[in-house]
Amino acid sequence: MxxxxxxxxxxxxxxxxxxxxxxxxxxxxxxxxxxxxxxxxxxxxxxxxxxxxxxxxxxxxxxxxxxxxxxxxxxxxxxxxxxxxxxxxxxxxxxxRSEFMRAFGEAQDLVVGRFLDPVEVSWKVKKWLNVGTISM
Structure with missing residues (x-):
């Protein structure tokens, strides 16, 4: 993840x-x-x-x-x-506030979303399809 x-x-x-x-x-x-x-x-x-x-x-x-x-x-x-x-x-x-810090925070939020998603593999599917906010 x-x-x-x-x-x-x-x-x-x-x-x-x-x-x-x-x-x-x-x-x-x-x-x-x-x-x-x-x-x-x-x-x-x-x-x-x-x-x-x-x-x-x-x-x-x-x-x-x-x-x-x-x-x-x-x-x-x-x-x-x-x-x-x-x-x-x-x-x-x-x-x-730098753009780097904003991007770093956004990446952290996306990763936390992966852990909180009730369907464990859904972030993998979203990433594969390049859709949603957890596609990182």
Whole structure:
């Protein structure tokens, strides 16, 4: 059910393939790399300025949304080497959401739909016919 979304990566593999994926991924997720420049830069250059601007202007901030975007940017930088700029300094919070994050969320929703479908194989039929919202 998850292959279209996650491929054959760490979160969607077993056995020898999982061991190989885990070994490669563990190099990327050491505490040094997470505490290092990626997280520090995201906090210093984006999170703190956004919160300061909101505090100064009296703007109401959806903290759950801000922290979700902070986590998404950080994970994407470490895991994919891609900065989706979801927490970028763009003034209005909603304008900073990237197309990548929207697509990622949509893909997650489609995968969840596969798990929630009462007929277990219907998503496979829809995918084969390329119809419906679960065709991914």
């Amino acid at each position: 998850l292959r279209d979304f996650l491929g054959h990566g760490l979160f969607n593999s077993d056995g020898e393939q999982w061991l190989w994926q885990r070994k490669n991924a563990s190099l990327q997720f050491t505490s040094r790399s997470l505490r290092g420049s990626v997280v520090q830069a995201e906090v210093a250059d984006r999170l703190i300025p956004l919160l300061r601007r909101a505090a100064t202007s009296g703007e109401v901030v959806d903290l759950q949304d801000v922290l979700e975007r902070f986590a998404f940017d950080t994970i994407c930088k470490v895991a994919f080497g891609h900065d989706p700029c979801c927490l970028a300094d763009g003034g209005v919070v909603d304008e900073a």
